[in-house]
Amino acid sequence: MGFLGRFGDGLARTRDRFREQMNVLLDRGPDLDQAFWDGLEETLILADLGGETASGIVEELRDQAARKALPDAYAVLDLLKDQVAAQFSPYRPEVFEGERSVVLFVGINGAGKTTTCGKIAKQLHDEGRCVVLGSADTFRAAAIEQLEVWARRAQVEVCARQRGSDPASVCYDTIERAEQAGADTVLIDTAGRLHTSADLMRELSKVVGVVRRRSRVPVYTVLVIDATTGQNGLSQAREFNASLSLDGVIVTKLDGTARGGIALAVSRELGLPVLKLGVGEGLDDLKPFDAHEYAQALIGDFDERATA
Structure with a gap:
């Protein structure tokens, strides 16, 4: 699969920017002085790992x-990937790989x-799996149709009502149908909510409560974050977690950003698995x-003999 693993191409922009900044720092010499440590911390912050994590x-x-x-900065950088990987909360396979889940x-x-x-x-x-x-998501135009297209592509059943229907009722019907079908996994798409709107978050909390x-x-609530939003994604995660007690996060669009460290910032600060x-x-x-593959793809190598 190559030394960059599964995430290599997707995190190329982040890795290239990180290497450029570190190479500038290393060009001044490999000494482990205060300038090196300050520069390393700044580089990690600029990769969106967040100030506390960095x-x-x-x-x-x-x-x-x-x-x-x-002996020098290169020896420290050899340890950086393991240190980054160690910051992540443990993976929870039961969310998508357990015997039964919603x-x-x-x-x-x-x-x-x-x-x-x-x-x-489609993957499941x-x-x-059944x-x-x-x-x-009964509010966004074409959301129902979009999910129905995916259902056909994945060859799975979808439960839907007309636009404007009560989302909690849709969830109820979905679980009932899944029980009748003997399904292994129920995946429920909810409407987008602004994390800054207390009313919308309370409404979503009621939907989650009905499902539970x-x-x-077991019921799991998973936050989907767009990596291109940067540190705003961390703010989103804080608010959603406070309202819903999240069980994990999925970070999307990592190929569209040069600051792909947001996955680590969210996982470390909130104790949530990616x-x-x-x-x-x-x-x-x-x-x-995979934490180690992510760290490798995020950072790359700085040894003069290696190419990333």
């Missing part, structure tokens, strides 16, 4: 450099919820998450 990584690397008597996809408009929901349905169906989709009370199997990464528009570009 500071914590640099502090740990400084401690390791002192304890291990590391998954609600939440997020703001345009984050890619409907497409993500459809892609996962191809793995032999999937039922629920179209609880009705379902006889479940999948979207690194392109194709069906196969929604990848299962």
